């Protein structure tokens with residue numbers, strides 16, 4: 001039996017004070033990942049601080065610069081189906097709806113989605129070491145069964161992948177994460193929010209002690225005319241990505257004027273490489289150019305014993321998704337072709 005205190009808080013000051021004054025405390029939003037981690041004996045909060053009644057972060061609103069601010073405590077479902085998201089950021093809507101299940105999306109919050117932890121099976125197995133669970137103990141995935149594991153940005157300490165679909169789209173959209181904590185407010189570029197494993201795989205993001213994600217800012221460019229999110233998984237529902245691609249393009253006179261490509265399921269964070277996107281500028285959006293962009297994006301990819309297929313699969317998925325981004329009608333539910 002793990003005894004814990006449940007604390008419902010109503011503002012940031014109350015939340016951070018509770019957190020900083022109670023060692024072993026943990027924030028909770030929808031709880032869809034936290035409760036899993038707790039049941040698997042991976043976390044043992046002494047105090048659960050419920051943020052769902054806090055007085056910020058519950059809406060989606062337009063920003064003066066033409067972008068959008070999405071509250072951290074808006075559910076994934078309400079975000080995906082919000083008219084402003086559907087119309088202006090359909091890439092984000094599609095990515096969210098590709099994740100989890102309807103029931104989970106109804107509970108999960110946007111802030112919590114960003115903080116999901118890996119589904120590496122060794123992480124959950126207390127009979128085996130894991131550097132993420134127990135720093136310095138080793139990584140059995142490197143020599144073990146690693147079909148779902150990373151091919152990019154790996155280290156000798158961890159080859160886990162980050163599971164969020166929503167974050168892959170947010171990376172492509174160059175979102176910002178707004179946080180508030182004991183030392184005030186700050187905004188973190190999405191690229192900087194999640195970390196590669198290095199020799200500290202237990203540190204997964206840039207949040208400091210006591211900080212709370214309050215909202216996510218989307219820049220004005222939403223790639224609403226030419227976008228696609230392609231998720232490849234072992235079954236067509238309620239499964240994490242073996243690999244996913246978020247693509248946004250702007251086109252003028254038949255050539256690419258801006259491009260974003262982010263990958264999920266291949267690294268410890270959503271994977272982008274600006275060089276691959278810049279390669280496409282001024283070029284015709286065709287199979288040959290998407291293939292060359294894929295080669296740049298996947299430079300340095302490393303296969304482990306069971307996941308070498310991901311490298312070829314990623315090449316094909318990037319090309320396929322680039323072509324799908326040219327056809328908005330291909331974004332209708334159920335219209336995604338196999339790769």
Ligand code: SF4
Nearest residue numbers: 120122130139159160
């Ligand atoms: Fe642990 Fe990372 Fe290795 Fe998985 S890949 S066993 S999470 S250290």
